Amino acid sequence: MPELPEVENYKIYIDSTALHQRITAMDCRDQRLLKQSKSDFDSHLINQEFKATQRIGKYLFVETTGEKILVIHFGMTGRPNYYKSEDDRPQYAHIQLTFENGFHFAFENKRKFGWWDLTSSVAEFKAEHNLSDDARNLKLDDFKDSLENRKTDIKKILMDQSVAAGVGNWMADEILYQAKMHPTKKVEDLTPEDIERVFDCMKTVIEVAIENDAHYSDFPEHFLMHFRKEGATCFHTGADIKKIKVGGRTTYFSPQWQEL
Missing domain, CATH: 3.20.190.10 (MutM-like, N-terminal)
Structure with missing residues (x-):
């Protein structure tokens, strides 16, 4: 999509x-x-x-x-x-x-x-349509505010268009991979530093994708999109990429890199 x-x-x-x-x-x-x-x-x-x-x-x-x-x-x-x-x-x-x-x-x-x-x-x-500001223009304070009192998985929250309008499935996977964040980590368990790291990685992924016309093959070599499939090799750990369902969506992550 x-x-x-x-x-x-x-x-x-x-x-x-x-x-x-x-x-x-x-x-x-x-x-x-x-x-x-x-x-x-x-x-x-x-x-x-x-x-x-x-x-x-x-x-x-x-x-x-x-x-x-x-x-x-x-x-x-x-x-x-x-x-x-x-x-x-x-x-x-x-x-x-x-x-x-x-x-x-x-x-x-x-x-x-x-x-x-x-x-x-x-x-x-x-x-x-209960849209947040566009994720590219979203401010950190607004992002933090939208996560308050949430008790669900960070992957699910990232795909909520009232939180970060524009982030979909592949982007959420990439953001969490770059942030070393397990997709099922609960928002309530995130530290302020965790939230800021996810936010910064979201901004980075957005700009890299736009700069490269969303051509995944042109992304930096450490981006998940190069090996976003079950059984592929994690760039950082050499371990296998795993596939699970989060919020009903197929989710790819590296268990050793994104520890829960």
Whole structure:
């Protein structure tokens, strides 16, 4: 699933291709991907332009010259695509906008878990969906406050979008590996130093991933993503990587490196 770094790169892609062009048409092959009626999207997007983008966690907000802001959630396989010819429309481009210059902007969504919505305010949407500040911009004090009185596993907390918006499964595994923190360690047992270490590692993982366009093969050699599978070899200890379930999610960690 696209997480914070992937969506940040989608934001950069849209900023460099699809802004400041008048939308002349919208085609949707599966209206289940729209959180509002197709007529609402037509009314608020056609004859408008994309002005700017903003990302909070895994959500991308596209400000328009109209009254509404387009909200894009990429689901499992969603991604944007900008191209010239209708003949180049990707197979899974279930939503397509056409611009006055003849180019097209498509939302590819093979598994159809992604969707589009419209909102009047980013702040309103953020409050309605109980999102924290974006994990890239999150302050340490706010992170500490959100962990108070929590009695669950640190891995589960990291994936809570009200705590660190944008952190998903692979990022949580990587953050905890870098922090030498067992994924099932209880938040109530963390020292202030533990919390700060997890926070700092979260920031590092985010920046490394964005800098490398979320291409895992380009991450530093000591990053878990190079050997994030059961039975692989831990970079630090030479022991096997283990797989467990935490909060219903498959979790990879190094027991000797991340001692409980």
